[in-house]
Amino acid sequence: MNNKEKLRNAGLRPTKQRMIVANILLDGFNRHFTAENLQDEIYTSGNSMSIATVYNCLKKFKNCGLIKQVETSKDTAIFDTNTDYHHHFLNEETGELIDIENEEISLHKLPEIPQGYLNNGIEVIIKLKRQN
Amino acid sequence: MNNKEKLRNAGLRPTKQRMIVANILLDGFNRHFTAENLQDEIYTSGNSMSIATVYNCLKKFKNCGLIKQVETSKDTAIFDTNTDYHHHFLNEETGELIDIENEEISLHKLPEIPQGYLNNGIEVIIKLKRQN
DNA sequence: CAAGTAGTTTAGAACGGTTTTAAAGTAAAA
DNA sequence: TTTTACTTTAAAACCGTTCTAAACTACTTG
Known part of the structure; x- marks a missing residue:
């Protein structure tokens, strides 16, 4: 297409x-x-x-x-062309994002969704700090 | 104290x-x-x-x-007095956040942290949509 | 306790990302 | 082809946040 x-x-x-x-x-x-x-x-x-x-x-x-x-509290909105369900590493110093494929992470137990609402997407952010 | x-x-x-x-x-x-x-x-x-x-x-x-x-892509910074390790539901319409206690969620499998970096905190956001 | 100094508060200006405005332009429908 | 609804644009407005520089205050040292 x-x-x-x-x-x-x-x-x-x-x-x-x-x-x-x-x-x-x-x-x-x-x-x-x-x-x-x-x-x-x-x-x-x-x-x-x-x-x-x-x-x-x-x-x-x-x-x-x-x-x-992408859900980040940076002052500039960050967009992503990868629309598949996936997650991110965030280098907080530089603001750089790195994809985490869905297979690389697994949420084993999920909390109960509050009454009257639906789960509309889960985003996991793993914040990174440079070693040393 | x-x-x-x-x-x-x-x-x-x-x-x-x-x-x-x-x-x-x-x-x-x-x-x-x-x-x-x-x-x-x-x-x-x-x-x-x-x-x-x-x-x-x-x-x-x-x-x-x-x-x-809190890591959200809202246009206003949101702070949290709960400094324990925990996560959030986010009502995207209203911007309201609800705590998810650490025990209510479990990350079973974690991705490998990129070379030279350390895991500096994981944040899970479950976005909510009103039912109907 | 007095004097010095390092850190803090403030109003107001500046900043930077994003949205609005209103007018001109363009795609699709009739 | 004319109309209509939607889109683009430059410029201004907006709004959350940070900066500036002067006044102030907490703490240190003598």
């Missing part, structure tokens, strides 16, 4: 700007990135886009599941 | 402002709160404090382990 179809399937109009973003993000390689990182890549690819559009686009992509946002 | 001693033990001068904060936060009841929440409580308690001092104080308290900061 090409990127235009992916956008349409997701219910998004394949505008010029969204296609530029899709061509960068949906290239089959997973990455963690900020809005600013993406805007830089857009420039590098010979295109340009206002930061408002970058944010709009990321919000839409996220809402329809084309990308994810 | 009284709050003055707690501050001294933590290596912090027990200033008037830090005592006001300690008296609110270290009352034996756990809570999740933002800087603004705390400033409101300070006013409610009949005191006042500049927002810069609230932030300075939270940073110091956090660095010496009197409180923790």
